[in-house]
Amino acid sequence: MATVTPTPVGTRATRPPASHAPRKSSRRRLRENNWVGGGFGWIWLLVVMLPLYWLVITSFKTQANYFFTNPLKPPTEFTFENYQLVIESDFVRYFTNSVIVTAGAILPATLISFMAAYAIVRGAGNRFLRTVNGIFLMGLAIPLQAVVIPVYLIIIKMELYDTLQAIILPSIAFAIPLSVLVLSNFIRDVPKELFESMRMDGATEWGTMWRLAFPLTRPALVTVMIYNAVGIWNGFLLPLILTQSPEQATIPLALATFQTQFGVNVPAVAASVTLTTVPIVLLYAIGRRQLVSGLTAGFGK
Amino acid sequence: MTTLAPPVVRGQEPTRSSGGRSGSVVWMALPAFVMFVFFGIVPLLGVIVLSFATWNGITPTIELTGLTSWRAALSNPSLPNAIWVTFLIMALSWLVQTPISILLGVFMATRTRYRGFLSVLYFIPLLLSSAAIAITYKSLLDPSFGIGAGLGVEALNQNWLGEANLAIGTLIFVVSWQFIPFHSLIYQGAVRQIPHSMYEAAQIDGAGRVRQFFGITLPQLKYTIITSSTLMVVGSLTFFDLIWVLTAGGPGDATRALAVQMYQQGFQASLMGPASAIAVILVLTGLGLSLLLRRLGGRADESQLEGA
Structure with missing residues (x-):
């Protein structure tokens, strides 16, 4: 110096x-x-970036070309035949399944979590609600992997095995604890006077929830939805144990199948991974800020 | 659990806080509560019950057989290896991820445009499913068709997933690739909260950047380190998707961690009882570790974990 x-x-x-x-x-x-x-x-x-770069450029190479070119060089001739092969392998069905499962889980999960969070904040002091909150907090520590066997048993007993509902129901349940935590922290920040003035105007709790808390909580709701959507979209274990027929497979499961099906056709495998990743990356490009706060929801500020 | 609900719903005790009529909001918590009890709490209790039972997972007969399943699970000769592998993955992935996450977090905390741009790209692995990541690396590292063979570089052309030690190392690398972005985001947030005045004071005292890092940044990150370590360590117990698609526990049993062992016992060998026993071990280990780490960190880390 x-x-x-x-x-x-x-x-x-x-x-x-x-x-x-x-x-x-x-x-x-x-x-x-x-x-x-x-x-x-x-x-x-x-x-x-290296693996991602490799993945994308490989997906545009022909199989013959792949073996004879430098794997890190982009192809001289772009081909879409790998994507065509993936789409012809029932990709649309797997994609639709994933959309159904994800939307079918996050909408109800967010809705009931929001209601519970509202109740927990507004009914603070109520012994039952305190117990509920305690159970949700404890629920944060229950790993899905550890309880899949009883979940499997319950799904069999409900005769839902090998249906998309089988994936949706536990997905909803396991989205609840963190969603309630994040949402209730957010609702708690709404000034008390606003609730008070709603009450003076004669609004019911139900009305206050939808007309006051809901719009004010929107950023947190989006955050929670994104967090859950990414988790459920990428979920592997529940579809693996709760479904069986290829008709009910979601994307992560289908990827594993593609990998065995395409075997040494590395460009096709690369295309399948790229294609399944595009929706989330697009989402990321659109709502980056929300997504970042979404994926770290609940951890430090 | 069911006994909890009925009596209290009626109890419309006045609340201590703002005078909201708690009775009229209680029912709003019920859908989420019922849902979570049914698919979260009941299975948690269920897995304990099942660990004392015998069930093949296919026929409807579930028999309570006392300690038989526990005995089978604990005397299984592959259990010590599974525990060792789980521990190895936990320790190594912590050792690799923590320093890199802290450095990246500090790096990302400075607000300049190019660092912001890099942060955007760092984030991408978090968006990919474990299955997608595992398949990418499996193809990338394939000894005959992967990048090593293609480039013709001898050092790269190893059987990365086919030899025991290499497979563990590769797994740790892939785990780090997947999760460092998340932990570095936690550190980024924490570093930004360190008061600037502390660095100014240190600068006046003539402390260099390195001393500032070890004297201010690291100690200030103490609770964040504990939070992030808890998430890493407890999370590593449940790695399943990644290992399953990447190596399926192989080669041999080199990467067969407890979660994989559980799946194989339960859903492939139809031994749901012993598999449930392994699940109970996993839950208890996770709980014990997080309590231990919380003790290490004193009381303050609670607020860090739970503050949104």
């Missing part, structure tokens, strides 16, 4: 007052640090 102070070059030598020296040196130090941090940042970028 000491090298900064002496001999500023040429005519300006006399100009800078003494007090400038420390600030300059600290700025210099900052820049040095940026080199270290920056280098690290770019390396990590490479680590993150």
Whole structure:
């Protein structure tokens, strides 16, 4: 650091007052640090992007071309035949299944979580609601993997095995704890006076919930929906154990099937992964901010 | 559980807070409560009951057979290996992810445009399903058709998923690739909350960047480290999708962690009893570890985990 102070070059030598020296040196130090941090940042970028880059370029290569070209070079001739193959392999059905499962789970899950969160905040002090809240908090610690066997049993008993509802119902349940936590923290921030004035106007709790709390909670509702949507869209275990026939497969399960089906046709496998990832990446491009807060919902601010 | 609901719904005790009529809102919590009890709490109790029962998962006969299933699960010669693999994955993935996540979090916390841009790209792995990630790496690392063979680079051309030690290492790498973005986001948020004045004071005292990092940033991140570590450690107990698609527990049993062992016992070997016993072990281990880490961190981490 000491090298900064002496001999500023040429005519300006006399100009800078003494007090400038420390600030300059600290700025210099900052820049040095940026080199270290920056280098690290770019390396990590490479680590993150390389597999994705490989995936996308490979998906546009012909199978023959793939084996004879440098795997890191983009194809000289783009082909869509891999995508065509994936789409012809019932992709639309798997995609539709995933859409049904995701929408069918997040809409009711968000709705009932919002109602529960509203009740927990507005009915604070009620012993039953406190118990409910306690159970939801405890629920945050229950891993889905550990309870799949009884869930499987329940689904069999309900005669829902191998249906999309079989995936939807437990997905709703496991979306509840975190959704309620995030939403209730949000509703708690609504000023008490607003609730009070609604009450003075003679609004019922039901009316207050929809006309006051619901619009004010919208950002948190979107966050919670996105968080749950990504989780359910990508879910693998529930479809794996609760369905059996290919007609009921969702995308992650279908991907695993594609992989065995296409075998050494690496470009086709790459196309299937790319195609299933596009919807979420598009969503990310549109609502990045919401999505980021969505995926870290509930953890630190 | 059912005994909880009826008496209290009637009890319209005045609330301590703003005077909301709690009785009229109680029912609003019921749909979520019933749903969660039915598919969350009942299965949690159910898995304990099933661990004392015998069931093949296909026929409807479930017999309570006492400790038979526990004995079968605990005396299974592959259990010690499964525990060891689970521990190995937990420890190694923590060791790899934590320093990188902290550094990335600190890096991302500075608000400049290019760092913001990089953060956008870092985030992408979080959007992919474990199945998609596993399949990508499986193809990418394939010894005959993957990138190593294609580039003709000897060092890259290993049987990454086919040799025991390499497979564990590869798995740790893929896990880190998938989850570091999430943890670095947590650290990014925490670093931004460190008061700027602390750094200014340190600068006046002549502390360099490295000393500032170890003297201010790291200690200030203590509770975040505990939160993030809890999520990592407890989360690693339940890695299933990724391992299942990537290696299916192989080669041999090199990556057969407890969650995989549970699935294989239950849904492939039709031994739901012993599989439930493994599930109970998983729940208890997770609970124990998170309590232990919470103890380590003192009381304050609670608010960090639960504050939205």
